[in-house]
Amino acid sequence: xxxxxxxxxxxxxxxxxxxxxxxxxxxxxxxxxxxxxxxxxxxxxxxxxxxxxxxxxxxxxxxxxxxxxxxxxxxxxxxxxxxxxxxxxxxxxxxxxxxxxxxxxxxxxxxxxxxxxxxxxxxxxxxxxxxxxxxxxxxxxxxxxxxxxxxxxxxxxxxxxxxx
Amino acid sequence: xxxxxxxxxxxxxxxxxxxxxxxxxxxxxxxxxxxxxxxxxxxxxxxxxxxxxxxxxxxxxxxxxxxxxxxxxxxxxxxxxxxxxxxxxxxxxxxxxxxxxxxxxxxxxxxxxxxxxxxxxxxxxxxxxxxxxxxxxxxxxxxxxxxxxxxxxxxxxxxxxxxxxxxxxxxxxxxxxxxxxxxxxxxxxxxxxxxxxxxxxxxxxxxxxxxxxxxxxxxxxxxxxxxxxxxxxxxxxxxxxxxxxxxxxxxxxxxxxxxxxxxxxxxxxxxxxxxxxxxxxxxxxxxxxxxxxxxxxxxxxxxxxxxxxxxxxxxxxxxxxx
Numbered sequence: 374x375x376x377x378x379x380x381x382x383x384x385x386x387x388x389x390x391x392x393x394x395x396x397x398x399x400x401x402x403x404x405x406x407x408x409x410x411x412x413x414x415x416x417x418x419x420x421x422x423x424x425x426x427x428x429x430x431x432x433x434x435x436x437x438x439x440x441x442x443x444x445x446x447x448x449x450x451x452x453x454x455x456x457x458x459x460x461x462x463x464x465x466x467x468x469x470x471x472x473x474x475x476x477x478x479x480x481x482x483x484x485x486x487x488x489x490x491x492x493x494x495x496x497x498x499x500x501x502x503x504x505x506x507x508x509x510x511x512x513x514x515x516x517x518x519x520x521x522x523x524x525x526x527x528x529x530x531x532x533x534x535x536x537x
Numbered sequence: 538x539x540x541x542x543x544x545x546x547x548x549x550x551x552x553x554x555x556x557x558x559x560x561x562x563x564x565x566x567x568x569x570x571x572x573x574x575x576x577x578x579x580x581x582x583x584x585x586x587x588x589x590x591x592x593x594x595x596x597x598x599x600x601x602x603x604x605x606x607x608x609x610x611x612x613x614x615x616x617x618x619x620x621x622x623x624x625x626x627x628x629x630x631x632x633x634x635x636x637x638x639x640x641x642x643x644x645x646x647x648x649x650x651x652x653x654x655x656x657x658x659x660x661x662x663x664x665x666x667x668x669x670x671x672x673x674x675x676x677x678x679x680x681x682x683x684x685x686x687x688x689x690x691x692x693x694x695x696x697x698x699x700x701x702x703x704x705x706x707x708x709x710x711x712x713x714x715x716x717x718x719x720x721x722x723x724x725x726x727x728x729x730x731x732x733x734x735x736x737x738x739x740x741x742x743x744x745x746x747x748x749x750x751x752x753x754x755x756x757x758x759x760x761x762x763x764x765x766x767x768x769x770x771x772x773x774x775x776x777x778x779x780x781x782x783x784x785x786x787x788x789x790x791x792x793x794x795x796x797x798x799x800x801x802x803x804x805x806x807x808x809x810x811x812x813x814x815x816x817x818x819x820x821x822x823x824x825x826x827x828x829x830x831x832x833x834x835x836x837x838x839x840x841x842x843x844x845x846x847x848x849x850x851x852x853x854x855x856x857x858x859x
Contacts, residue, residue: 428577430577431577431581431589431590431591431852432589432590436591436855436856437856437858439856440553440853440855440856440857440858441574441591441852441853441856443570444573445573445574445577446577447576447577447579447580448577448580448581449580477590481584481585481586481588481589482584482585482586483585
């Protein structure tokens with residue numbers, strides 16, 4: 374499979390997001406790919422937005438099977454979330470379990486007015502009733518394959534794809 | 538008991554932390570993982586809702602065969618913030634006085650479907666003994682055993698040092714006071730050495746030093762002024778009156794005169810040195826109030842970080858099932 378160039382996908386996603394980004398909405402990335410994606414979108418669209426980051430490790434539903442995820446990062450929402458419009462960013466939407474965990478985590482900070490979801494790639498395979506509001510690319514991948522966003526030390530984004 | 542045996546008991550076959558019994562023999566990788574995870578739990582403590590659902594449905598038993606209000610309370614808060622159900626037992630006051638053995642007590646609590654034991658005992662090795670006998674899905678955390686170890690205190694001290702000083706690699710750290718009776722000091726020395734601290738000093742009167750101190754890889758000083766010179770971190774120990782048998786010291790007043798940390802003595806350390814104490818403090822014995830309440834003291838932050846560190850330990854062991 375020829376992998377798409379992530380920057381082209383981010384351009385597509387940014388074009389969808391542009392009309393939706395009011396200045397008072399909060400842009401929250403899910404660690405780590407979602408944070409990279411959010412930063413890349415902001416780079417394209419500019420604007421002065423409230424920024425936050427979530428690590429869903431403490432809210433995952435597979436803790437009993439796999440234990441704590443390695444390299445948990447601190448979650449950070451340095452503003453009042455109550456009544457605010459939120460756009461959540463994640464790199465790849467698959468089963469929907471990460472998004473479920475992120476929404477639970479978000480609500481422990483307060484009660485947002487709305488939550489929308491922006492993803493770079495929707496690869497299908499949902500196990501929960503979750504869908505994205507903004508999508509860079511739809512792709513049907515078999516469940517035994519993975520696709521991930523990577524970032525080099527120099528900040529260059531790329532996609533990798535292969536068997537789990 | 539060798540460090541290797543304990544280490545095998547503490548880790549799963551694939552090298553994850555299953556029980557926390559001692560810092561002795563724990564690899565740097567595990568210590569760093571605990572400190573990093575604790576960092577994420579600090580941010581949980583700053584939210585309105587200070588709870589995460591990691592240990593929902595799990596039962597944590599705080600089994601204290603020896604009193605310690607602060608340690609028990611911070612473990613209780615940590616477990617509750619992880620959404621566990623917490624049961625506090627002061628065993629002194631109940632079955633032990635009726636003659637039940639340690640392992641019988643633990644078997645009975647296991648039959649009540651405990652998932653984790655936090656154990657404080659006056660005898661060294663009590664937590665190890667329990668860890669060897671519990672079912673594979675049960676985890677044991679040592680909350681202090683005799684003079685042997687107090688690993689979560691050692692870890693919260695490391696967390697505090699890292700928070701204020703960053704890296705360990707160019708730090709000079711002094712541990713001051715009753716090293717002989719202190720399980721905290723042993724845990725601190727193991728952790729500092731493993732994390733790469735190049736100079737650990739121990740400052741104490743000869744009567745309060747263990748005989749094997751020279752084998753612990755520390756520099757020994759017998760005068761406070763000399764030992765404090767240019768250190769970055771001063772870790773005070775509590776004078777353990779209740780563990781003293783026989784007269785090792787003339788009097789508390791005499792101890793304060795030579796070994797008490799006063800603002801004048803603290804001037805020998807670096808001007809940005811931090812002062813730590815595991816509590817409870819004997820003010821006017823090992824530490825002067827002006828230092829304990831002064832600008833260089835991080836004694837209360839230590840208590841706050843202790844909750845995050847215990848959350849990290851509990852969630853890491855709870856996730857390491859064979």
